[in-house]
Amino acid sequence: MSAVASSAAASNGAVAPNGAVASIRDLEVSFATDAGPVRAVAGVSLDVQPGEVLAVVGESGSGKTVTAKTILGLLPETATTSGAVVLTGRDGAATDVVAVSASKLRQVRGRDVAMVFQEPSSVLNPVYTVGWQIAEGIRAHGDVSKKEARRRAIEVLGTVGIPDPEHRVDHYPHQFSGGQKQRIVIAMALVLGPSLIVADEPTTALDVTVQAEILDLLRHLRDETGTAIVLITHNMGVVADLADRVAVMYQGKVVEQAPVGDLFTDPQADYTKALLKAVPRVGEGTVRAVERAAARPEGWAASEPVVRAEGLTITYPGRFRQPAFTAVDGVDLVIRPGEVLGLVGESGSGKTTIARAIAGLTPVSGGSLQVLGTEMRGAKGRDLKAMRPRLGFVFQDPATSFNPLLTIAECVAEPLVVHGRVRNPEAARGRVDQLLEAVQLPRSYGDRFPHELSGGQRQRASLARGLALDPELLIADEPTSALDVSVQARVLELFAELQKELGFACLFVSHDLAVVDLLADRIAVLYRGHLVEEGTGEQVLGAPREDYTKQLLASLPVPDPDAQAVHREELLALRQR
């Protein structure tokens, strides 16, 4: 990582050192913002060898995505760049992306380097067929007939595992599932045979089972075509599954670079150690759940539950004479006082719908749902009045769950004002300070506005608001999914402490088995609106009975490369059965 190469690479006849397909030297990027320039990348040097998967990990704001975009020259106009990014194509020609002209850059993109984006649905143009979109890339790089381009599009779709490619090539993006769309995006990246693919969080928007398939695909492509991959991710499990070498970024700098095995077994930098410690692992919470269960008083199991759902069915009315969509279908659930029920499922499983129904935000269409003694089916606003103050809710995205025009203190005081406990937010200040202290926020933060807090701080304030009325039941809908791992670890810890102290019952909704495992006494697994399996963490995660639960568990990558290799074999065996 010396600075010698940068001066050589700055000239037009860029030289790629030591045979790397991409060589980044002393890269610095800053953005012009309203508050003056902000530096996103501060002196990054990286090499990517042919056929290697280099994972760049870091939390939000660490500069990993900006680094990735620089490799393709995709930064917006407000960015100022210095340093060198030298790409070497399959033909051996080297290009310095930072210094090269726009037209030259267009030639390099797709041919030498391609990108796979995070959100496949927004990358594909909905009004063109996928075949057309792949062919467009081919025809932009050379005079290829329509027929030939189509043939190659079909071929590459077959490579990425789209079944029946001759037929599917004429389909539109909306006719594919999320995982298939990401395969198509990978096909588009692959079609010109680039020596390097930059994948920016390629599986973050996908469910774990689909994520496992996409990671398999990327691994196969690397083995078969010898394409190097730069994998940008925040998920240590994904890193353990796919990467050969890892670069850890923090505050715009690479703090550590190591082969994947060394990084997990013997991390050097303090930051890496902290990051690895914060990653939740399945099985950590089981011991505590057993302890809690042992401490319950006699006759607790027979006590009146705070939530009782019997045959709960929730449908969303269809539009334009389409049939109604059943989001939740015949679910039976019980939450007893002081108990934490973890509700796990992939997107579309109906977990959030159940949470919203319990809070009275979504009407119940069939079966019975009793919350704190109130029947929710057919309940009107007036019927819910008595129940409302006994229930708290923590929303998924802390950025949007606060009114941006009110201070944190006013937001936290809102429940108290609405239910007439105090006349105005000022009068509630004593209680608000108490609550902020309970969630470990300094009292003075009450005078700040939501945008002046970080994500983790906002979610803690959100917890304070949920607990303002001392509720018997708290509903937490994916409260940590928008947070970085380390922040998530702190919020979960706080959550567990408060639950222990205040003893409220809780419905904890999450897509992440490891997170649920940390907190829940019992875990319920949802799949397409049905309750597949329910039991203690020990039962569900230790010895799952249902195939779906097994697959879910096997798809979750373990943040340890050796264990993950074993784990992967298990998943493969499970799939073949």
Place this chain on the structure above:
Amino acid sequence: MTSGEITSVGTAGAAPEHVAGRGAWFKKLPVVHQVRQSVGLQRGMLIAGLVLTTVFVLVAVFAPLLAPYGWSQLRSGDGVAFGAQQPPSAEHWFGTTVGGYDVLSRVVWGAQTSLLVVIVAVAASIVVGVLLGLVSGYFGGWLDRVLVVIADAIYAFPSLLLAILLAIVISGGQSSMWGGILAAALSITVVFVPQYFRVVRAEVVRIKAEAFVDSARVLGTGHWRIMTRHVLRNSTRTLPLIVTLNASEAILTLAGLGFLGFGIEPTAAAEWGYDLQRSLADVTSGIWWTALFPGLAIVLAAMGMTLMGESLNDLADPRLRSRARSGQVAGAVAATSVEADASDPENPASAEHSEENPKGGDA
């Protein structure tokens, strides 16, 4: 738990900035803030717009002091008639009209009429449009559908035709000063209400789905409180822009009404559109001053407000806003969320307090 020594301190630098910014409160005032924020051409447009608009408002407010004569004055103090179509002179800087009025006085008094119409029209359309948009967007259902159809129907009318119709209905052909101003303002209001309605309704529909409104609903907050405290305050962001753009449109509509003869009588108040119409015949006979000055007044007043509105509009949108670019890589790295420090693992809370709250001190 495992992560005792990790503390999250990711304020992303926002907090210190805020504290520092509190001293200069005037820098945060709406327009001042935008002027400071803008650069280059956008700044030029904004300042030009501001200057023109300020001059227009000042002239309107101080018309009694600035105008040498009254708007319907035909004779000077000693009883001598001005005479019709007199060229510019020391007594009449802008000459006189075909009806024998002083052009300069008419232009100055006309600013006052315009400003009154703009204020009444914009105020009335904001109140009505915002209220309807809020109710319609928040409750939805059949009321919403009916109101949207009505708004669309009003859009379909040529706005000037609608204004003429209403001017006749409201004033009944009679036009005193206030009668004329109200007639003109209210007919403009009817044209503008759908715009405010649409904008506010769209924002309300968006805000209604935000998590903080859900969180208010979970608490059992009443509809009226949600509407006023949570929804309305967050949906009015774009209104100042429409106001400035509509103000210029109001001036043009008023002038149009006057030009077509549905405006205010010359004896009731000075009005630029009317003067322009009366000077039509003069233009062909080489009498330029009767048409030039009222026309110029209309153009400058409308342009000032449009420039202001357009540049405020661009500045409000981060994608359209231009920024000063630094030639070199500069700036500090914003803090990310993890701090791998060696704080006491037994007591993460206290360590965090001291870190997160460098200012110390409670509220």
